[in-house]
Amino acid sequence: MFQKILIANRGEIAVRIIRACREMGIRTVAVYSEADRDALHAQLADEAVCIGKAQASDSYLNMERILSATVASGADAVHPGFGFLSENSKFASLCEKCKIMFIGPPPEVIEKMGNKSEARNTMAAAGVPVIPGTKQPVTDAAQGMALADEIGYPVMVKAALGGGGKGMRVVNGRDAFEANFQSAQMEAVKGFGDGTMYIEKYIEHPRHIEFQILADNYGNAIHLGERDCSIQRRHQKLIEESPSAALNEDLRRRMGETAVRAAKASGYRNAGTIEFLLDSRGNYYFMEINTRIQVEHGVTELVTGLDLIKEQIRIAAGEPLAYKQEDISVRGHAMEVRINAEDAERNFAPCPGKIEAMHLPGGNGIRIDTAVYGGYTIPPFYDSMIMKVMAYSGSREETIQKMRSALGEVVLEGLVTNLDFQYGILENERFLSGDIDTDFISSEYGM
Ligand code: MV4
Numbered sequence: 001m002f003q004k005i006l007i008a009n010r011g012e013i014a015v016r017i018i019r020a021c022r023e024m025g026i027r028t029v030a031v032y033s034e035a036d037r038d039a040l041h042a043q044l045a046d047e048a049v050c051i052g053k054a055q056a057s058d059s060y061l062n063m064e065r066i067l068s069a070t071v072a073s074g075a076d077a078v079h080p081g082f083g084f085l086s087e088n089s090k091f092a093s094l095c096e097k098c099k100i101m102f103i104g105p106p107p108e109v110i111e112k113m114g115n116k117s118e119a120r121n122t123m124a125a126a127g128v129p130v131i132p133g134t135k136q137p138v139t140d141a142a143q144g145m146a147l148a149d150e151i152g153y154p155v156m157v158k159a160a161l162g163g164g165g166k167g168m169r170v171v172n173g174r175d176a177f178e179a180n181f182q183s184a185q186m187e188a189v190k191g192f193g194d195g196t197m198y199i200e201k202y203i204e205h206p207r208h209i210e211f212q213i214l215a216d217n218y219g220n221a222i223h224l225g226e227r228d229c230s231i232q233r234r235h236q237k238l239i240e241e242s243p244s245a246a247l248n249e250d251l252r253r254r255m256g257e258t259a260v261r262a263a264k265a266s267g268y269r270n271a272g273t274i275e276f277l278l279d280s281r282g283n284y285y286f287m288e289i290n291t292r293i294q295v296e297h298g299v300t301e302l303v304t305g306l307d308l309i310k311e312q313i314r315i316a317a318g319e320p321l322a323y324k325q326e327d328i329s330v331r332g333h334a335m336e337v338r339i340n341a342e343d344a345e346r347n348f349a350p351c352p353g354k355i356e357a358m359h360l361p362g363g364n365g366i367r368i369d370t371a372v373y374g375g376y377t378i379p380p381f382y383d384s385m386i387m388k389v390m391a392y393s394g395s396r397e398e399t400i401q402k403m404r405s406a407l408g409e410v411v412l413e414g415l416v417t418n419l420d421f422q423y424g425i426l427e428n429e430r431f432l433s434g435d436i437d438t439d440f441i442s443s444e445y446g447m
Helices: 011-023 040-044 063-073 089-097 107-114 116-125 141-151 174-192 249-265 297-304 308-316 396-409 419-425 429-433 440-445
Strands: 004-007 027-033 047-052 077-079 155-163 166-171 197-201 207-215 221-233 236-242 270-278 284-290 333-340 357-359 366-370 385-393 411-413
Touching: 004 011, 004 063, 011 027, 011 040, 011 308, 011 366, 011 385, 027 040, 027 063, 047 063, 063 089, 077 308, 089 107, 107 116, 116 155, 116 197, 116 249, 116 284, 141 155, 141 174, 141 197, 155 174, 166 174, 174 197, 207 249, 207 308, 221 249, 221 297, 221 440, 236 297, 236 419, 249 270, 249 284, 270 308, 297 308, 297 333, 297 366, 297 385, 333 396, 333 419, 385 396, 396 419, 429 440
Parallel strands: 004 027, 004 077, 027 047
Antiparallel strands: 155 166, 155 197, 207 221, 207 270, 221 236, 236 333, 270 284, 333 385, 357 411, 366 385
């Protein structure tokens, strides 16, 4: 097992990882930027190293600084958390060269799955259902239009190196193809330095269902059930839950088996997420693999009783999975609400500031993951997510009631947050009935 782990991240995920390490008897090294001198992660870790200026490119994204801090501190592994360098194959590869264990999949897997067009082909070849679409990369609008005619409108044009909604356009008909293709491609070149595109049939009103998987270094892979992440706004998830109200036992078993097949087809190791779109008729399609621990991992922890960060560390240290698929059971219902320092009245503009006073809920079945404290000033340089409120109970209804009660208790004085907006969703009739899809926020709230 590792003696010391450097956490290449900040905020609540860094705190989450530090706690897991401490429970396992592993020493921790935090890295922090000049804007994060007072950040909780820097105070909780056994050691803390300042790695540069506030801007992420000068600190949390600076590979050299982070690798130097790792070597200087004598850490034997790096946990990247999510965001920042977590899905950077070059960073994972540099860690390997420096004989530092990167806690995540091998660089080759990160790179291969980072190309969504290539991932799609790998999955199709392995018998994983993919959305009908192009098999070869598309770089030219005229070529794309011919392929879109074959697929049939509406289609979706996507950047091969995209994800999270960037470099992506819905095209409703032939007339609109060229302009949309060009603008998506320009966005791709600007954002990812590559204009390779692919085209898929557009799936209307899908649900976003993702399966958590774990794979060890010895060919064992299991899934830990699904999360329904359909409640999102502009590709930012707002509420996640497990299990999904849309799955029955049979669909869950089939999608879970497909997720494991997808993991094996990619040569996956460590914790990962297989994203699917589920259409209104119960057809599901592979979309992407996220090669990192995710924000919403706690939802799966609540329903399975596992600690995903500890599992990641054990797998990276070369331990075989301690569970077989039949050892995993999903019990009860878990939900996560993301609290962001942002103004729902002003188009969700980030609103960093000082927390003058704070009260957090607790009690039976409530979990809070956060790195803020009373008197803390949220710096303006990073993500606006400041807290995850999770609730766990026996049923979806009871979990929603628990979540409402918990959100009602939160006091974050001095800050503007999306708390009221989130509370409103928990009172929405469609949400309560479980009738949700990825267009829920735009159709219910017109945004
Ligand atoms: C789609 C789609 C419908 N049809 N692909 C959004 C981000 C990226 N991961 C892929 N996305 C989508 N791809 C086809 N062929 C709808 C979306 C989509 C979406 C997916 C998951 C969660 C939220 C979403 C919001 C809008 C669009």
